[in-house]
Amino acid sequence: MSNLNLQLKVWRQSSANAKGTFQEIEARDIPDHASFLEMMDIVNERMIAKGEEPVAFDHDCREGICGMCSMVINGVPHGPEKATTTCQLHMRKFKTGDTIWVEPFRARAFPVVKDLVVDRSAFDRIQQAGGFVTVRTGAPQDANALPIGKDVADAAMDAAACIGCGACVAACKNASAMLYVGAKAGQLNSLPQGQPEKTRRTLGMVRQMDKEGFGNCTNQYECEASCPKEIKRNWIGKLNRDYAVSAAVEAVVGLGNASSGGD
Amino acid sequence: MPLDSKIPSGPLADKWSKHKQDSKLINPKNKRKFTVIVVGSGLAGSAAAASLAELGYKVKCFCFQDSPRRAHSIAAQGGINAAKNYQNDGDSTYRLFYDTIKGGDFRAREGNVYRLAEVSANIIDQCVAQGVPFAREYGGMLANRSFGGAQVSRTFYARGQTGQQLLLGAYSALNKEIANGGVQMYSRCEMLELVTVDGHTKGIITRDLVTGKVEAHAGDTVLLCTGGYGNVFYLSTNAMGCNVTATWRAHKKGAFFANPCYTQIHPTCIPVSGDYQSKLTLMSESLRNDGRVWAPKKQGDTRHPKDIPEDERDYYLERKYPSFGNLAPRDISSRAAKEACDDGRGVGPGGRGVYLDFAEAIQQFGENTIRERYGNLFDMYERITGESAYKQPMRIYPAVHYTMGGLWVDYNLMSNLPGLHVLGEANFSDHGANRLGASALMQGLADGYFVIPTTIANYLVTQKPGSITTDHPEFKKALEDIKAKTNRLLSIKGKRSVDSFHRELGLLVWDKCGMARTREGLTEALEKIPALRDEFWNNVTIPGSGDAFNQELEKAGRVADFLEFAELLCIDARHREESCGGHFRSEYQYEDGEAKRDDENFTYAAAWGYTGDFAQPELNKEELKFEEVHLAVRSYK
Numbered sequence A: 001m002s003n004l005n006l007q008l009k010v011w012r013q014s015s016a017n018a019k020g021t022f023q024e025i026e027a028r029d030i031p032d033h034a035s036f037l038e039m040m041d042i043v044n045e046r047m048i049a050k051g052e053e054p055v056a057f058d059h060d061c062r063e064g065i066c067g068m069c070s071m072v073i074n075g076v077p078h079g080p081e082k083a084t085t086t087c088q089l090h091m092r093k094f095k096t097g098d099t100i101w102v103e104p105f106r107a108r109a110f111p112v113v114k115d116l117v118v119d120r121s122a123f124d125r126i127q128q129a130g131g132f133v134t135v136r137t138g139a140p141q142d143a144n145a146l147p148i149g150k151d152v153a154d155a156a157m158d159a160a161a162c163i164g165c166g167a168c169v170a171a172c173k174n175a176s177a178m179l180y181v182g183a184k185a186g187q188l189n190s191l192p193q194g195q196p197e198k199t200r201r202t203l204g205m206v207r208q209m210d211k212e213g214f215g216n217c218t219n220q221y222e223c224e225a226s227c228p229k230e231i232k233r234n235w236i237g238k239l240n241r242d243y244a245v246s247a248a249v250e251a252v253v254g255l256g257n258a259s260s261g262g263d
Numbered sequence B: 001m002p003l004d005s006k007i008p009s010g011p012l013a014d015k016w017s018k019h020k021q022d023s024k025l026i027n028p029k030n031k032r033k034f035t036v037i038v039v040g041s042g043l044a045g046s047a048a049a050a051s052l053a054e055l056g057y058k059v060k061c062f063c064f065q066d067s068p069r070r071a072h073s074i075a076a077q078g079g080i081n082a083a084k085n086y087q088n089d090g091d092s093t094y095r096l097f098y099d100t101i102k103g104g105d106f107r108a109r110e111g112n113v114y115r116l117a118e119v120s121a122n123i124i125d126q127c128v129a130q131g132v133p134f135a136r137e138y139g140g141m142l143a144n145r146s147f148g149g150a151q152v153s154r155t156f157y158a159r160g161q162t163g164q165q166l167l168l169g170a171y172s173a174l175n176k177e178i179a180n181g182g183v184q185m186y187s188r189c190e191m192l193e194l195v196t197v198d199g200h201t202k203g204i205i206t207r208d209l210v211t212g213k214v215e216a217h218a219g220d221t222v223l224l225c226t227g228g229y230g231n232v233f234y235l236s237t238n239a240m241g242c243n244v245t246a247t248w249r250a251h252k253k254g255a256f257f258a259n260p261c262y263t264q265i266h267p268t269c270i271p272v273s274g275d276y277q278s279k280l281t282l283m284s285e286s287l288r289n290d291g292r293v294w295a296p297k298k299q300g301d302t303r304h305p306k307d308i309p310e311d312e313r314d315y316y317l318e319r320k321y322p323s324f325g326n327l328a329p330r331d332i333s334s335r336a337a338k339e340a341c342d343d344g345r346g347v348g349p350g351g352r353g354v355y356l357d358f359a360e361a362i363q364q365f366g367e368n369t370i371r372e373r374y375g376n377l378f379d380m381y382e383r384i385t386g387e388s389a390y391k392q393p394m395r396i397y398p399a400v401h402y403t404m405g406g407l408w409v410d411y412n413l414m415s416n417l418p419g420l421h422v423l424g425e426a427n428f429s430d431h432g433a434n435r436l437g438a439s440a441l442m443q444g445l446a447d448g449y450f451v452i453p454t455t456i457a458n459y460l461v462t463q464k465p466g467s468i469t470t471d472h473p474e475f476k477k478a479l480e481d482i483k484a485k486t487n488r489l490l491s492i493k494g495k496r497s498v499d500s501f502h503r504e505l506g507l508l509v510w511d512k513c514g515m516a517r518t519r520e521g522l523t524e525a526l527e528k529i530p531a532l533r534d535e536f537w538n539n540v541t542i543p544g545s546g547d548a549f550n551q552e553l554e555k556a557g558r559v560a561d562f563l564e565f566a567e568l569l570c571i572d573a574r575h576r577e578e579s580c581g582g583h584f585r586s587e588y589q590y591e592d593g594e595a596k597r598d599d600e601n602f603t604y605a606a607a608w609g610y611t612g613d614f615a616q617p618e619l620n621k622e623e624l625k626f627e628e629v630h631l632a633v634r635s636y637k
């Protein structure tokens, strides 16, 4: 184990409407076994000792599953390691003398709360607009009465692995949320349980996404490259196809007010 | 005070049906008039909030994360048990019941545990209907695996992300109800106080974590689904935000805290690597299906594991527990690892580690199969340690993982404080002194989807809906108390950070009230905790203000509560003069080191009441009656 000396340039912004700026912070003697967030803890402890306000950042599980951590590190959401969240990034990937830029996820639909913390509630509202199967507690049939092929189940699981972190949005120059929406809609739209509501779901989620101010997808796939859970771009393709079909269904037979709601 | 568990009479297998039949009903029109406050959006909270809203109740749900989907349940890896007997390997409701009672070292209630086993099968049906992508076989049927402490394959799983998938299922049900207007969701909103009026629970006080606004919420009943208190140890496998605040504040308002000393140490976690460490990472127990646990036979053996020949390795679980081997329950496996390390045979930095070796499984099934089964866990291990478990054995060490203790509840999941219901890990009800793997997810969902929707009406029928509003003086007083407490914390302006206190408390509690406890050590801890608490209230420093986003302030409130709670934890551990499950008192063991229960004197749940003096809590006992099973020495040999 060895220690690193680093130079941080960290985005500081006291509140949503305040003007932000980069602060230079010296990070000396950082153990290379520490995680990136533990490095931030060390830095914060030192700031507190000096009577300064520590850097605010979101985190909870620190094991890459809750989707709460959210920094842009050296220009890349979740930093340089492939398929790795910020909390799972370790300092052994850096070397002494490095300068590290640390910024919040930036997108119109993700306003800054403080420093590196952003508001991702738009993601919840998209889910509320159709990311579910309408089934009551207590009503279902026996689980094995509905066989689902292993390949279908595995593909649904691939999509369901999304942790809702928002890195895909932060990575996209248009701040598009297509990968996130494609993953959730795709999971349910490809399972038999999700068929009855496929049209409403697809239209509801996509329209809510637009309403929240996420941008359009122009097929650059920076989202896929920065996704810590390796959600594949083909879910965007599927979402586009499902949307086209759903819009056509709506035009021909209508949906009543079914596709609205959620906000 | 006598504690009435309200277990229905009659044969064990009929109790729940009978209770459902006997439970009160509220007609749909009236349900709308009742406001139910649900604190927590994990499996228990989300499932309860969604199911109650479906029934027509007006639900307000709270969580401190930025989204209900990020509750700590998301982190569960291994799986969820259910007595489906899809494998035809002899499983049944009774067997799951028996395994859970035995696994809990005969310190849980028969009635509750049987109900849990009974509804377990419905949980799987429910989750599949929601679109939860459980693992499947080629024929399209659900797949199962076996898990620690069981000899049948009854665990359902979704890769290594079972908790995530179950929670996303419950979250989708919650979203459906939010969209319908049945649930009002408050994220980044922390409950800081419980409000009681004339002995009944009537609401909560919260702090909006973004704006700092302190607010009152009135309801006809409150459900605490706020998870466990494992972070009293500072280092644990729990998420950083997990805390005891909600349950502790309720305790100080009169709710009994039961069996706090029943804490679970998980045997397979990545060892501590330095003092900067902020949390410990669990490596799913499912790894023990294919991994073999060993330590060198020789003390202080620093050779690379591959240079240690077969006959110089001690596969101690297989040696000591031939029938369960590497699948021995958690408490037993954890203690065995500690013994090996205490004996000077530990590996890795500081000698606090043992090996979990996959070489044989890789040879037998091929690296691809192992990758398919555990790939994400192996990747996680490599990210954290920089080592590949395909090439060398993992290093593991036990870590605090789960807390069986919690607020005391009766069969309706209501605490002794009328109107306060407690679900999921936050209550004490089903796991006795030790929880079996894959049973917490089961319990959280059972409580939320199936139990509370039936039992809540038994309380609500006694209440006039909406009778108390936030205009009541008790709410005003509670609001002022919380504001004053926040100001007091901010005005200390001492020299030490919140984390430094939390870390010191954690080390102390781990040392004296961790895997092995003694009267002497606990007494020492009980002297040190109040002193540390005093220092906290005089010397902590919290930068920033109370009317804005302030993470140090959030942590300070939680650590202040841990500093009080830790004392009760140690008092309970000292009073329980026996070893059982996760509570191991070194004074009480058999010659071979196995836990020695004292059924004659301790077959009860210890439900502690708050007296105003932390050092003198009031002990209430709920005697545990075993009508179905025979109390036996738990043997996994």
Ligand SMILES: Cc1cc2nc3c(=O)[nH]c(=O)nc-3n(C[C@H](O)[C@H](O)[C@H](O)COP(=O)(O)OP(=O)(O)OC[C@H]3O[C@@H](n4cnc5c(N)ncnc54)[C@H](O)[C@@H]3O)c2cc1C
Pocket: B039, B040, B041, B042, B043, B044, B045, B062, B063, B064, B065, B068, B070, B071, B072, B073, B074, B075, B076, B077, B078, B079, B080, B081, B162, B163, B189, B190, B191, B192, B225, B226, B227, B228, B237, B238, B239, B242, B243, B245, B246, B282, B401, B402, B423, B424, B425, B426, B437, B438, B439, B440, B441, B442, B444
């Ligand atoms: C790493 C890990 C792996 C696990 N794996 C398994 C497994 O494979 N199988 C298994 O059965 N169990 C497993 N467990 C245990 C299981 O995950 C938990 O016991 C269970 O998920 C707890 O669910 P819950 O709903 O009771 O609480 P949680 O999921 O912890 O939810 C608590 C909720 O309460 C909220 N909250 C808390 N305090 C407040 C407050 N003051 N104000 C407002 N909101 C508050 C939080 O925001 C959160 O929404 C695992 C646990 C860990 C740590």
Ligand code: SF4
Pocket: A161, A162, A163, A164, A165, A166, A167, A168, A169, A179, A180, A183, A223, A226, A227, A228, A229, A230, A231
């Ligand atoms: S698709 Fe990937 S990057 Fe986007 S929210 Fe999901 S996990 Fe995060």
Ligand code: FES
Pocket: A058, A059, A060, A061, A062, A063, A064, A065, A066, A067, A068, A069, A085, A086, A087, A088
């Ligand atoms: S903190 Fe949970 S994913 Fe990073």
